[in-house]
Amino acid sequence: MTIHSNGYRDIHHCDVLIVGAGPTGLTLAIELARRGISYRIIDKCAHPSIYSKALGVMARTLELLHQAEVADTLIAQGHQVTGMQASSYTKVLAQVEFPSLIQSPYPYVLMVPQNITEQVLIDRLTALGGTVERQTELISLHQGDQEHSQVHAIVQHMAGDAQLEEEISARWIVGCDGAHSTVRHLSGIPFEGEALAQSFALADVQIDWKQDHNKLHVYLNKGYLTAFFPMLNHRHRVIIGMPPEYVISSSKDQSISLADIQAVLDICLPIKVNMSNPIWLAKFAVHQRKVKNYRTGSIFLAGDAAHIHSPIGGQGMNTGIQDAFNLGWKLALVCQGYAAESLLDSYHAEREPIGQQLLRGTSLFTKLATTRHSVPIAIRNTVAPLLSSRKVIQKRLFRLLSETGIAYDRSPIVQQGKGWHRPMLHAGERVPDGGYGQSPRHTLLLFAGEHPVIPSPKPPTLEDDIDEPDHRSLLTQVAVKWKDIIDVHIWLPDHPLMTSLPLPSHIHVDADHDLHQRYGMGKGGYVLIRPDGYISYIGGLSDEMDLIGWVHRSFQIPARL
Known part of the structure; x- marks a missing residue:
């Protein structure tokens, strides 16, 4: 300065x-x-x-x-973990395989x-x-x-x-x-907030055991917790949780040692597990x-x-x-x-x-x-296996873990048109597979549904003479005026007649109707997708004017079409 x-x-x-x-x-x-x-x-x-x-x-x-x-x-540069097992000492509380639980290109936890x-x-x-x-x-x-x-x-x-x-x-x-x-x-x-009474520690180590290296393992016992997170090169992140009265005994300055972590492992696990070659040891408190x-x-x-x-x-x-x-x-x-x-x-x-x-x-x-406490432990160890064995519970829990279940359905900046109907997705929901392309702009999808659509042979341009009568569809006009903030894609259920090949880049054919089905758009409609992969607006084909009004209220763009 x-x-x-x-x-x-x-x-x-x-x-x-x-x-x-x-x-x-x-x-x-x-x-x-x-x-x-x-x-x-x-x-x-x-x-x-x-x-x-x-x-x-x-x-x-x-x-x-x-x-x-x-x-x-x-x-x-990571390691894909595709499942987990949680146990209370010898009793298995839950076993989950991730890939079957969510629709995502990434059905795993990347370590x-x-x-x-x-x-x-x-x-x-x-x-x-x-x-x-x-x-x-x-x-x-x-x-x-x-x-x-x-x-x-x-x-x-x-x-x-x-x-x-x-x-x-x-x-x-x-x-x-x-x-x-x-x-x-x-x-x-x-x-x-507050600090939790328990203390925690971690170690990045090598472990000598025969458990599946593609799974996360958690063991609980008597108020102690041990979690094993697989990493590349056959290493693990080990996290331990200890009751408030647990005293670190191996060092005077209260730092953590491999022996301290080994002592907790011996309490939590029904088998002997040896650690070696630590590259990081740390003790930490947890605040909420x-x-x-x-x-x-x-x-x-x-x-x-x-x-x-x-x-x-x-x-x-x-x-x-x-x-x-x-x-x-x-x-x-x-x-x-x-x-x-x-x-x-x-x-x-x-x-x-x-x-x-x-x-x-x-x-x-x-x-x-x-x-x-013995009573909560008994309830946990009885109820957890019953609940975790149900597929619907597994899906719900993994949606929480993977954060694919996050939705903004109560957000002030999302809306459903009057033509919305089931089985359409809801405004504020994450879109199927979590996104649509890599554009930094919003994306408007027009699903033609059962209605015949004969698209223009090329995307319109701003150089079109605005003084001439405009016979283009309202949607096409939107694509022109809002091209800096909204990418428009038209999805047809079948290849259109009376048009030359190949189709323009903004027009696509959903021949197997997969995309129509995933968005609940069998009868056609509009989906405006935010850059972060959540639905800003969704409605039927009858909601064209409502969509235009929504866009005008959401963005500062010239009102004239």
Whole structure:
């Protein structure tokens, strides 16, 4: 930053300042970069973390990362876990095979260390022309009193041994800086919740046993918990949970050792399992905390800065990445002038209930897993096998674990037309297979159903003479006027007559009617899909004018067609 002799200080501007370059911040930066938005991403650390930290990448996260063009790279460096078994000492409580439970291109949990996930995201951001400003720390934050005012931040850079300050003026700042968020602290936003009484520890080790390396194994006994997460190269992440009165005996400074973890394994498992070659050992406490508001004026919180919880279920990093996907396209539309700033309120409306549900769910499962009382244990060990053996329960539980069951059906920015009918999907639902292509824009699908459609031989262009009578369909006109924010695709049940081959790129034939059936569109209709793979609008063919009105209310586009 330059400070002139008269005390005037240069101020640098950007649309979005992202604080924190973990998976959440990197994902948000990628989503903004894909859309050409002015942003900066800073992190106080000199280098990315070298530790594995979060491990499991869920199906819904992989679907979204596919849209950002990083899923395949990540999958190549991870290990696919296709099932799980949970036991209370010798009694099997649940056995589940994942691929049969969800419709997704990724019917598994991908085990990949967080440091690898971060590097894949960094490489993608670099390919988009972005970079992380490291050794750059947020030290001051001020939001103006006026509505829609900018945020002024002072950041401190390390340049050798010198510390340089810079002032940044941003339309919005997003705190992706973890459980001890500086953005949250400087903004005075409470982080309400509690610490769990149990203590936890982890170890990345090699294990000598004969269990299926493609399955996750959990063992419970007398209030202790042990979970084994398979990794590449025949290694495992082992997580243990211990009752409050458990005393770490092998070290005076209360750090964890391999012997401490082995002692808990000996309590939980009915067989002897030996660990070796540890590359990371850590003890940690678990907090269940969440902010009340994900948005405070021009300040947003995402990931661990907004919510932290028990590691049971492996939801933390995944939820943060999905926070970023939800917020990214909304910030972009507002920055580009295609949507009103009120669209950003839907980030809290949609993601806060997910965080609340996450805290409730992980708290319940942690209590069930670590209870030490004989009556709850007896009930758990009796009821769990009965419930878990039912396919419908398995599907429901894996939809929670994989996060493919997340829906925004109560969101203020989704709608069903009056022509909606069963078996159509609901507004706010995740679309089949989690997305439609890799476009950063919305996608409008027109399902012709049983109605004959003779499409135009080529997509219309803006160069068409608007003073001439327009005999094109209303849908075709929408495709022209809204092409910068909506991609339009027409799906026909059969190949149309009276048209030349090949068909235009925006017209497709669903010869086996598979797509019509998956969207519940046997009789035809409209589906407007958001960039994050959820349904914004859905209705029948009779809802054409209602759809047009919805789009006009949702986006800032010229009203004339």
